[in-house]
Amino acid sequence: MIGGSWGNEQKEGFFPFQTGSTTKVSFTFEQDKITVRLPSGSPFSFPIRFPISQITYVSVDELETKSITLN
Numbered sequence: 849m850i851g852g853s854w855g856n857e858q859k860e861g862f863f864p865f866q867t868g869s870t871t872k873v874s875f876t877f878e879q880d881k882i883t884v885r886l887p888s889g890s891p892f893s894f895p896i897r898f899p900i901s902q903i904t905y906v907s908v909d910e911l912e913t914k915s916i917t918l919n
Contacts, residue, residue, distance in 0.1 A: 855897055870914075877903065 849855075874885040877900070881893040 850898055 876883040883893045885891045
């Protein structure tokens, strides 16, 4: 969201999560993109459309989280 308006949404063609299963998700933040890695598929990237010096908020709905590791 920039200036109160959402940009274009980017979606991938597969949904990697299944009810009741365990999945490890890894996010890598680079200068121009965020790369998401899942054990079940190839990594995919989302462009960073404006400069980000830090990420202060992440939201996930309806997901049971067992652990979070920040490096």
